[in-house]
Amino acid sequence: QKEVEQDPGPLSVPEGAIVSLNCTYSNSAFQYFMWYRQYSRKGPELLMYTYSSGNKEDGRFTAQVDKSSKYISLFIRDSQPSDSATYLCAMRVDRGSTLGRLYFGRGTQLTVWP
Amino acid sequence: EAQVTQNPRYLITVTGKKLTVTCSQNMNHEYMSWYRQDPGLGLRQIYYSMNVEVTDKGDVPEGYKVSRKEKRNFPLILESPSPNQTSLYFCASSFTVTQGLYGYTFGSGTRLTVV
Numbered sequence: 001q002k003e004v005e006q007d008p009g010p011l012s013v014p015e016g017a018i019v020s021l022n023c024t025y026s027n028s029a030f031q032y033f034m035w036y037r038q039y040s041r042k043g044p045e046l047l048m049y050t051y052s053s054g055n056k057e058d059g060r061f062t063a064q065v066d067k068s069s070k071y072i073s074l075f076i077r078d079s080q081p082s083d084s085a086t087y088l089c090a091m092r093v094d095r096g097s098t099l100g101r102l103y104f105g106r107g108t109q110l111t112v113w114p
Numbered sequence: 115e116a117q118v119t120q121n122p123r124y125l126i127t128v129t130g131k132k133l134t135v136t137c138s139q140n141m142n143h144e145y146m147s148w149y150r151q152d153p154g155l156g157l158r159q160i161y162y163s164m165n166v167e168v169t170d171k172g173d174v175p176e177g178y179k180v181s182r183k184e185k186r187n188f189p190l191i192l193e194s195p196s197p198n199q200t201s202l203y204f205c206a207s208s209f210t211v212t213q214g215l216y217g218y219t220f221g222s223g224t225r226l227t228v229v
Contacts, residue, residue: 008154034217043118043204043220044157088157090217101147101172102218106156 006105019076023089023105030091038086079112120221135190137205144210146188150201195228
């Protein structure tokens, strides 16, 4: 079992829809949770991060972490065609021999059509 | 501009011909790492380096070598490339301590095809 599971999609939604992207994980030592966005033929870029449980909002994006369920989500409100990309979740521990290593989900491919 | 620079962007080579993919960062990051990305498999870590002269294997190190002689550079070496190493490769770097805030900075990728 992979440490981080993410449904690869693809996910296709109309412009203006609310998008929900999710990941589950098995390692209870994960403390930092991130979402990366990757456009075609580009490297991933950090979109949002959260530490431990809770919500974080940045414009149209909201990241949620539920450590009790080992489940994280990214919500995109009023989705735009420019949001079309692959979204990868990532997480890491905050101490120990694996400090510095990010564990990635496989990525969810999102298409927002006008 | 703060960035991770990989070269080349595209490379087609033949089986067995040694090659090096270069990676350089200008952010004084301690941590550097190589990933390969394949359809359906996502990003898989090949090697990483916590600092100069400190390297360690990731999940898929077979067939690859790395070195970290300078803080800014972390080349990926394929001594005898094989077709199963055809992939999209990314170099990434970060500050180890504050990585939770800023995550990794990725390069633009190297598309390698081994025929």
